Amino acid sequence: MKTKLIFSTASKEFEQWTDLSFVPRVKEQFNIQDILRTDEIEPIKQSARSWPGIRGTVKSVEYRHDDNEFYTEVMVWCDD
Numbered sequence: 001m002k003t004k005l006i007f008s009t010a011s012k013e014f015e016q017w018t019d020l021s022f023v024p025r026v027k028e029q030f031n032i033q034d035i036l037r038t039d040e041i042e043p044i045k046q047s048a049r050s051w052p053g054i055r056g057t058v059k060s061v062e063y064r065h066d067d068n069e070f071y072t073e074v075m076v077w078c079d080d
Contacts, residue, residue: 026058060075
């Protein structure tokens with residue numbers, strides 16, 4: 001399913017579009033290294049206060065609709 005991932009830290013948010021074969025659940029741990037490359041993780045890591053860059057916690061899952069189709073919007077908290 002088309003998914004908009006929003007990686008959130010205390011100071012910034014980063015968006016990434018991907019196709020996931022599952023819908024994560026709220027409070028689940030999400031392995032970010034399975035989706036993003038190291039160079040994409042680094043800016044998130046730098047904006048976080050204390051985050052090792054491996055896992056995030058799913059804070060919200062919402063279903064949205066754009067002009068053509070439905071998609072899932074997942075907010076992932078990337079800060080310890």
